[in-house]
Amino acid sequence: MIRRLYRKLPGPTPVRVVLSVVIVAGALVGLHFFYDWLGTIILDPGGTVG
Amino acid sequence: MTDTADEEEGSTGAPSAGWPVRVTRAIGWTLVWLGALTVGFVAHQLWVTSWFAQQNQGQLAEERVAMWAETTISEVVVEAVDGAVPVEDGDDSPPIVLKVESPPELHAAFALIRILSIDRLEEGWNVVEGITLADLKTGAGHMPDTALPGQPGNAVISGHRTTYGQPFHELDSLEPGDRIEVDTALGTHVYAVRETRIVDPTEISVTEPRDGAWLTLTTCHPEFSARQRLVVFAELVDGPNLEAIEAAS
Numbered sequence: 690m691i692r693r694l695y696r697k698l699p700g701p702t703p704v705r706v707v708l709s710v711v712i713v714a715g716a717l718v719g720l721h722f723f724y725d726w727l728g729t730i731i732l733d734p735g736g737t738v739g
Numbered sequence: 740m741t742d743t744a745d746e747e748e749g750s751t752g753a754p755s756a757g758w759p760v761r762v763t764r765a766i767g768w769t770l771v772w773l774g775a776l777t778v779g780f781v782a783h784q785l786w787v788t789s790w791f792a793q794q795n796q797g798q799l800a801e802e803r804v805a806m807w808a809e810t811t812i813s814e815v816v817v818e819a820v821d822g823a824v825p826v827e828d829g830d831d832s833p834p835i836v837l838k839v840e841s842p843p844e845l846h847a848a849f850a851l852i853r854i855l856s857i858d859r860l861e862e863g864w865n866v867v868e869g870i871t872l873a874d875l876k877t878g879a880g881h882m883p884d885t886a887l888p889g890q891p892g893n894a895v896i897s898g899h900r901t902t903y904g905q906p907f908h909e910l911d912s913l914e915p916g917d918r919i920e921v922d923t924a925l926g927t928h929v930y931a932v933r934e935t936r937i938v939d940p941t942e943i944s945v946t947e948p949r950d951g952a953w954l955t956l957t958t959c960h961p962e963f964s965a966r967q968r969l970v971v972f973a974e975l976v977d978g979p980n981l982e983a984i985e986a987a988s
Contacts, residue, residue: 728783736875
C-alpha cells in the first residue's frame with residue numbers, strides 16, 4: 690500500500706522523495722499532537738485539583 | 740492490500756478475490772493499524788513526553804538559578820496570634836520577622852522540589868508558577884493564589900504521575916514523617932508528610948489555606964487514570980521561616 694501511495698505522488702523521483710519526507714514528517718507531528726491530547730484526556734492531565 | 744497483493748490484483752490480471760476475502764483482509768489490516776497506533780500511543784506517553792520534560796528541566800534549572808539571583812527578599816514583621824504586636828516602644832521581645840520573596844512570574848521556574856525517599860526526585864524537579872497544561876509539561880506546577888513554599892498557609896504543587904517525566908509517580912509510597920524539601924530563593928524549606936488522601940478531581944477544599952505552613956502535593960490516581968487525585972499533606976518542620984511561623988501561630 691505504501692509503495693502504491695508513493696507511485697501516486699507527482700513528479701520525478703527526487704520530488705517524490707522530498708514529498709514523501711514532508712508528508713511523513715507532517716503525519717508524525719500530527720500524531721504527536723493527537724497522542725498528546727489523548728494522553729491529557731484519558732491518562733494524566735497533570736494532577737491538578739479543582 | 741499488501742504490495743504483493745496489489746501487484747497481483749493490479750498488474751497481473753489475476754482474478755480478484757471474493758468479497759469475504761476482501762472484507763477479512765480489510766478487517767485484518769484495520770486491526771494491524773489500530774495495534775500499531777496503540778503501541779505508538781503508549782511509547783509516546785511513556786518515553787516521548789518524558790524526553791520533552793527532561794529537555795525542559797534543563798532549561799528551567801538555568802532559568803531558576805538566574806531568577807533566584809534577581810529575586811528581592813524582604814522582611815515582614817508579623818503579629819503574634821494573640822493579637823499582640825511584638826514591636827512596640829519599650830517592648831524588649833524581639834520582633835517576629837518573616838522572610839518574603841518577590842512573587843514569581845507566571846510560568847517561570849522558581850523552586851526545586853526534592854524527596855530523598857523517591858529516587859526520581861532525589862536530585863529535584865523544577866517547579867514553575869502556574870498549573871496550565873503547558874506549565875505541567877515542563878515541570879511541577881505551583882497553584883497561583885496559594886502560599887509560596889516556606890510561607891504561612893498552604894502551598895499547593897501539582898505534577899504528572901505517568902507522563903512528562905512522571906515526577907510524582909511514586910508519591911503513593913510516602914509515609915507519615917517522610918521529608919520533602921523545597922528550595923526557593925529564601926533557602927531550603929523542609930516539610931514532613933502528615934497525611935495522604937484520595938479525593939475527586941473537583942475536591943478544591945484540599946487547596947484551602949491552613950494554620951501554620953503546609954505543602955500539599957497533588958497528582959493523578961490511580962496510575963494511568965485521571966479518575967481521582969492522590970493528595971499528600973506535609974507540614975513545615977525546618978527552614979528560614981519556621982521560627983517566625985511557629986511564633987506567629
